[in-house]
Amino acid sequence: MAIAASTMALARPTSKALLTTHRAAKWVFTPFAVSYSSSSSSKSSRALILYSKPGCCLCDGLKEKLQAAFLLSGPDSLHDVDLQIRDITSNPEWERAYQYEIPVLARVLSDGTEETLPRLSPRLGVEMVQKKIAAALKH
Numbered sequence: 001m002a003i004a005a006s007t008m009a010l011a012r013p014t015s016k017a018l019l020t021t022h023r024a025a026k027w028v029f030t031p032f033a034v035s036y037s038s039s040s041s042s043k044s045s046r047a048l049i050l051y052s053k054p055g056c057c058l059c060d061g062l063k064e065k066l067q068a069a070f071l072l073s074g075p076d077s078l079h080d081v082d083l084q085i086r087d088i089t090s091n092p093e094w095e096r097a098y099q100y101e102i103p104v105l106a107r108v109l110s111d112g113t114e115e116t117l118p119r120l121s122p123r124l125g126v127e128m129v130q131k132k133i134a135a136a137l138k139h
Contacts, residue, residue: 046081046137047108048117051098053088059103061122069130076134107137 050066052059063085070078088094088102098104106114117136120129 046078048081048083048133048137049106049108049114050083050085051088051094051104051106052085052102056102058122062103062105062120065120065124065126065129066133068126069133072126072130074130076131078130078133081133081137105133 050059050062052063066083070081070083072078086094088098105117105120107117109115117133120132124132
């Protein structure tokens with residue numbers, strides 16, 4: 001239980017400004033993945049999966065940008081998107097598929113299959129990350 005509590009503390013947004021200006025995000029932990037939902041409902045018609053692993057600086061950078069992008073409002077809002085973060089080291093199939101590609105962002109299609117999205121540059125700002133994800137989810 002202590003591990004889950006310490007992990008949960010690390011997963012929450014660290015900026016007090018973000019927490020006071022936006023509603024708090026909800027993190028859901030499962031044995032093989034972490035889910036992030038910015039909506040109050042656990043069901044969503046828009047869902048993403050981020051394949052990553054501990055100690056990956058590119059993964060950590062993308063997670064931070066995604067967290068911030070999910071808190072932004074506007075026409076490209078991602079408030080109704082569910083994000084599941086999967087640690088590839090917890091599943092041999094994921095590790096074989098993504099070990100040289102992480103971070104990999106995929107959208108979940110209506111039939112439950114996944115479609116890998118184009119890699120987001122680590123140099124993109126949070127607003128551009130939000131716009132690119134919103135555009136990818138419209139297709």
